[in-house]
Amino acid sequence: MRHRHGPALYEVPGAGRTSHAGLRAGAARLLEADHILPARADRLCLVLSEPPVEPWSAASIRDVFTVEVIRRTPDDWGQRSQDGPGAGLDERPDFPAHG
Numbered sequence: 001m002r003h004r005h006g007p008a009l010y011e012v013p014g015a016g017r018t019s020h021a022g023l024r025a026g027a028a029r030l031l032e033a034d035h036i037l038p039a040r041a042d043r044l045c046l047v048l049s050e051p052p053v054e055p056w057s058a059a060s061i062r063d064v065f066t067v068e069v070i071r072r073t074p075d076d077w078g079q080r081s082q083d084g085p086g087a088g089l090d091e092r093p094d095f096p097a098h099g
Contacts, residue, residue: 006042020057
């Protein structure tokens, strides 16, 4: 997929796959796919259909793997609703931080 900021890769884990282990596996798949493509993606995104099981895991995945974690809500894409998935990725996700 192409995003207005350049190429982007998205993975959409199925329902029930939003544990930290599931998000880590999805991030690893995105990194591997990005590695083998002829042109690197500007953004890697996990798009969740439900909140992560461990609320802190979205920030961890973003910080460790440089993979954004975004989630569709019943009304919109949260703070990223302007352009759909991935818009405003420079903002922190709306998942609470671990603490």
